[in-house]
Amino acid sequence: MKKILLISFEYPIGKSYCGGVGQIVEQSRDALLALGYEAHVLISSGFAGKDPVKLLFPDNSLKSYLNLGSFLREYGWCHFGCIIHHFVNWTKELKKISRQKGRKPKIIYHFHSILRREKDSGFRTLNHFLHNQERMIEFADRIICPSAYEYDNFIRYFPSFIDKVVVIENTIKPFGMDRSRIEEIRRAHKIKKDDVVSLYIGRLERIKGAHILLKEAPAILKKHRHLKLFFIGRPLEQDLYKRLLRLCSRFPEQFFYKKYLDKNELFQHYYLSDIYINSSLSESFSLSTHESALCNNALLLNRLPVFEKFKDAALFFDVNAGDFSEKYDILIRNRSLRRKLFKKSSAIADKFVNNNRFKDNLHKLLNSFVVENKIKSL
Numbered sequence: 001m002k003k004i005l006l007i008s009f010e011y012p013i014g015k016s017y018c019g020g021v022g023q024i025v026e027q028s029r030d031a032l033l034a035l036g037y038e039a040h041v042l043i044s045s046g047f048a049g050k051d052p053v054k055l056l057f058p059d060n061s062l063k064s065y066l067n068l069g070s071f072l073r074e075y076g077w078c079h080f081g082c083i084i085h086h087f088v089n090w091t092k093e094l095k096k097i098s099r100q101k102g103r104k105p106k107i108i109y110h111f112h113s114i115l116r117r118e119k120d121s122g123f124r125t126l127n128h129f130l131h132n133q134e135r136m137i138e139f140a141d142r143i144i145c146p147s148a149y150e151y152d153n154f155i156r157y158f159p160s161f162i163d164k165v166v167v168i169e170n171t172i173k174p175f176g177m178d179r180s181r182i183e184e185i186r187r188a189h190k191i192k193k194d195d196v197v198s199l200y201i202g203r204l205e206r207i208k209g210a211h212i213l214l215k216e217a218p219a220i221l222k223k224h225r226h227l228k229l230f231f232i233g234r235p236l237e238q239d240l241y242k243r244l245l246r247l248c249s250r251f252p253e254q255f256f257y258k259k260y261l262d263k264n265e266l267f268q269h270y271y272l273s274d275i276y277i278n279s280s281l282s283e284s285f286s287l288s289t290h291e292s293a294l295c296n297n298a299l300l301l302n303r304l305p306v307f308e309k310f311k312d313a314a315l316f317f318d319v320n321a322g323d324f325s326e327k328y329d330i331l332i333r334n335r336s337l338r339r340k341l342f343k344k345s346s347a348i349a350d351k352f353v354n355n356n357r358f359k360d361n362l363h364k365l366l367n368s369f370v371v372e373n374k375i376k377s378l
Helices: 020-034 068-074 091-098 115-120 127-139 148-157 159-164 179-188 210-223 238-250 263-272 287-294 305-310 324-333 335-355 358-377
Strands: 003-008 038-043 053-056 062-065 082-086 106-110 142-145 165-167 196-201 227-232 255-258 275-278 298-302 315-317
Touching: 003 020, 020 038, 020 082, 020 287, 020 358, 053 068, 062 068, 082 091, 091 106, 091 127, 106 127, 115 127, 115 148, 127 159, 142 148, 142 159, 142 358, 148 159, 148 165, 148 305, 159 165, 179 263, 196 263, 196 287, 210 227, 210 238, 210 324, 227 263, 238 255, 263 287, 275 287, 275 324, 287 298, 287 305, 287 335, 298 305, 298 324, 298 335, 305 335, 315 324, 324 335
Parallel strands: 003 038, 003 082, 082 106, 106 142, 142 165, 196 227, 196 275, 227 255, 275 298, 298 315
Antiparallel strands: 038 053, 053 062
């Protein structure tokens, strides 16, 4: 059980984009290494056997393979005592393992959102992703749920698998403030002392609510000339990307786009910011919301059940009521309200970080397999 393989479609190596899934995989690896496990990470941005893969070793060295087959010829799944699978890359391969007799690795499925819930909400979830996720839920030995909110959804959609699921709430890896770097960012973007800085982090797609902000931004930026808005996220929907580029061209000294920032650099933008916007239409946890709260941002959040913990510490808008601009305007104009809200939200985020038991819960889960094996051997 000492050798663990984490599987992910993204991971923060080099300068390539890495979203929330990759961040949690990194934190899982860090926790496992601290616990004494030999944690490896198999990374592939594709979903077919012909796609190239990379293997990150416990010593941080990285090896590239032409495809999954090349990796399996050198190692094989049974080289590892446990496989923790994020998202839905190699479902067919792992299902073969689950049917093997004799010694085989335990399979943990660590999901990040319930795709059926998103599909039922009208989002464009691809059917093969949905199908693969439900197959993973069916044959995995254990299932990790990222939040209490998503656990409630899981038992509603998959009540027959309740005995396999455990809640291991996501965690945060904070970075300290670098005042010199913050001043460099201020100078680069001509941010003055009395300017209000606002931050959006998320993929450029409708499920993240990017269209809401992009639609309202022109009027808001025109009304508030002292507003500086940073938009950080990978472009996925071409029409939204074109709209974003037009905003960059129209408001070059107010609207700034960054496709991706590494975590330390991202935290310096958090510290610089006054208002964090989460316009997402579907969230299971939201790392960025917790991180921005930790860095003293006033939160402007879509009214989603997952944000219930911030109910008295944020300003909420209702997409259906169309009051996003009104609430945004209130936060831009009212410094005392921003201060009141960020004091409450930062206290909530700080308490969450201090009380989080991510590493301990992961260790407890892996130990449960050892106990099971001992019982079977009696």
